[in-house]
Every structure is written in C-alpha cells, then in structure tokens.
Amino acid sequence: xxxxxxxxxxxxxxxxxxxxxxxxxxxxxxxxxxxxxxxxxxxxxxxxxxxxxxxxxxxxxxxxxxxxxxxxxxxxxxxxx
Amino acid sequence: xxxxxxxxxxxxxxxxxxxxxxxxxxxxxxxxxxxxxxxxxxxxxxxxxxxxxxxxxxxxxxxxxxxxxxxxxxxxxxxxxxxxxxxxxxxxxxxxxxxxxxxxxxxxxxxxxxxxxxxxxxxxxxxxxxxxxxxxxxxxxxxxxxxxxxxxxxxxxxxxxxxxxxxxxxxxxxxxxxxxxxxxxxxxxxxxxxxxxxxxxxxxxxxxxxxxxxxxxxxxxxxxxxxxxxxxxxxxxxxxxxxxxxxxx
Numbered sequence: 001x002x003x004x005x006x007x008x009x010x011x012x013x014x015x016x017x018x019x020x021x022x023x024x025x026x027x028x029x030x031x032x033x034x035x036x037x038x039x040x041x042x043x044x045x046x047x048x049x050x051x052x053x054x055x056x057x058x059x060x061x062x063x064x065x066x067x068x069x070x071x072x073x074x075x076x077x078x079x080x081x
Numbered sequence: 082x083x084x085x086x087x088x089x090x091x092x093x094x095x096x097x098x099x100x101x102x103x104x105x106x107x108x109x110x111x112x113x114x115x116x117x118x119x120x121x122x123x124x125x126x127x128x129x130x131x132x133x134x135x136x137x138x139x140x141x142x143x144x145x146x147x148x149x150x151x152x153x154x155x156x157x158x159x160x161x162x163x164x165x166x167x168x169x170x171x172x173x174x175x176x177x178x179x180x181x182x183x184x185x186x187x188x189x190x191x192x193x194x195x196x197x198x199x200x201x202x203x204x205x206x207x208x209x210x211x212x213x214x215x216x217x218x219x220x221x222x223x224x225x226x227x228x229x230x231x232x233x234x235x236x237x238x239x240x241x242x243x244x245x246x247x248x249x250x251x252x253x254x255x256x257x258x259x260x261x262x263x264x265x266x267x268x269x270x271x272x273x274x275x276x277x278x279x280x281x282x283x284x285x286x287x288x289x290x291x292x293x294x295x296x297x298x299x300x301x302x303x304x305x306x307x308x309x310x311x312x313x314x315x316x317x318x319x320x321x322x323x324x325x326x327x328x329x330x
Contacts, residue, residue, distance in 0.1 A: 009302075009303060009306055013306050013307040013310055016260070016303060016304075016307060020252045020255055020256040023252070024248040024249075024251040024255060025248040027248070027251060028247045028251060032247075054240050054241055057241050058242070058244040058245035061241060061245055062248060
C-alpha cells in the first residue's frame with residue numbers, strides 16, 4: 001500500500017466520486033417528482049418527467065463541480081485565504 | 082453446497098433487548114462497532130502515551146494518520162476548519178477501522194449497512210446546514226444561487242441547485258454502503274465457487290479471493306478517505322458560502 005499522502009489517493013478519490021454523484025442527483029430528482037405526482041398534485045407522469053430532467057441536470061452539474069475541484073494543482077495548499 | 086452471498090450481511094441478535102417496542106438488541110453490527118471503537122481508542126491512547134521525540138512504530142502510525150487527516154482539513158477548509166478536526170478525525174478513523182475490520186474473514190462490516198452510512202451522511206449534512214444558518218443567517222439560502230447567475234435563469238437554477246444539495250447526503254451514504262457491500266458480495270461469490278469447485282478447479286477462484294482482498298484493502302482506505310474529504314468540503318461550503326469566489330483576493 002502506498003503511503004496515505006500519495007497524490008494517487010486524491011485522484012482515485014475523485015474518480016470513484018463522480019459516478020455516485022450522477023446517480024444520487026437522479027434518485028433525488030426522480031423521487032421528488034414521483035412524490036409530487038403521487039401524493040401532492042396527482043399530476044400524472046409530468047412530475048416524474050420534470051423531476052428526472054432536473055435530476056440529470058443537477059447530477060451533471062455536481063460531476064462538473066467535482067471535476068473543477070480536481071483541476072486545482074495538488075501542490076497548492078488551501079485554496080482560500 | 083450452496084451459500085447465499087448475501088448471508089454475511091444478516092444481523093444475528095446475540096442478546097435480544099426490547100424497550101417499549103423499540104428493538105435495541107445487541108447484534109453483530111453493534112458488537113463490531115464496539116470492537117472498532119475500542120480498537121481506535123486503544124491505538125490512539127497507547128500511541129499517544131509514549132510522546133517520544135523519535136516515535137516508535139505505533140506512535141508513528143498514529144502520527145501519520147493524524148497528519149494525513151490534518152492535511153485533508155487544511156486542504157479543503159483552510160486554517161479556520163481546524164475547529165472541526167476532532168469530528169473529522171473521529172469519522173475518518175471510525176469508518177476506516179470499520180472497513181478494515183470487516184475484511185477479517187468471519188467478522189462483520191458495519192459500513193455495509195446503509196442505515197449506518199446514512200446516519201453519518203445525514204448528520205454531517207445536518208451539521209453543515211446548522212453551521213451555515215448560524216454563521217450566515219438567511220443569507221445562507223444564497224447557496225442555492227451560484228454566483229454570476231443571470232436573473233432570468235433563477236427559476237431553473239434554484240430547483241437544480243436544490244436537488245444537487247439534497248443529493249449530497251444521499252451520494253455520501255450510497256457510495257460508502259454500495260462499495261463495501263459490493264466488494265463483500267464479490268468475495269462471498271468467489272469463495273462460494275472455491276467451496277463448490279473442489280480441489281480440481283477450486284484453487285482458481287481462491288487465488289482471486291486473495292487478490293480481491295488486497296483490492297478491498299485499498300477500497301477500504303479510499304472510501305474512508307473520500308467520505309472524510311466530502312465531509313470537509315460540505316462543512317467548508319457552509320463555512321465560507323461562495324468564499325472562494327468572493328474573498329479570494
């Protein structure tokens with residue numbers, strides 16, 4: 001096992017992150033749409049359709065953000081300050 | 082011989098306890114968590130008690146872990162984030178040791194129960210919301226509006242940002258749970274093949290079991306690491322609120 005401060009871990013961490021990022025937003029978007037359909041408005045499939053669309057968008061946005069964070073060169077300590 | 086690969090995830094009650102209809106039995110998962118807590122505490126207490134300038138084996142392991150977590154905190158939150166260091170370090174060590182203890186054959190992987198990972202994820206997310214509202218008040222709702230959004234896009238951006246915020250704890254919980262469960266299912270299936278294959282061909286999946294165990298060791302570490310990093314990122318977001326865009330210079 002390489003030492004824990006190996007930059008390989010940061011890279012691997014980002015890599016395993018992006019897949020679930022897409023999935024989770026899709027679950028939340030679809031879930032919210034479905035709840036609106038079933039329990040609140042009874043609006044047929046439209047809540048689910050719109051919810052899934054927004055979920056996909058949010059997922060891609062999250063993945064994009066994760067990738068942006070990745071872009072920061074690993075040797076600059078702390079981006080703020 | 083057939084073995085259900087999901088069998089290792091079943092919880093067996095050792096001491097059934099029932100308080101007012103609430104099941105608080107001592108089962109495999111609870112017992113394993115106690116073992117993990119005892120292990121982490123023992124490591125840190127024993128390693129910290131020496132305080133030698135030139136550290137021994139145990140002390141340098143503990144120092145390496147603490148320094149590693151400190152690096153994560155400073156990297157994602159900056160100097161001000163060090164006040165969350167005890168929380169972040171506890172989370173990291175607990176999850177890491179849960180994952181590692183789960184790799185010992187015959188033991189139990191606590192992090193393969195989604196309720197455990199979900200409790201961690203939602204507590205972290207709840208804490209980040211509390212910090213955000215305590216520090217910034219109603220202005221914290223501005224986290225739903227990314228900086229530089231034109232006004233006509235707001236009706237679209239706010240629902241998208243809301244979903245992407247709500248997705249945070251879910252992705253945190255699902256990632257850890259799914260990775261640990263999937264790895265152990267694969268190990269279970271491979272070992273099942275070993276048992277049913279017999280001597281002639283059974284050694285082949287057994288070799289894979291060993292290889293998978295090595296891979297799982299890496300995954301145990303990476304999953305603990307990514308959970309900790311994202312904890313820091315979410316706490317840092319609440320802490321700074323677009324901080325890296327506005328106060329950068």
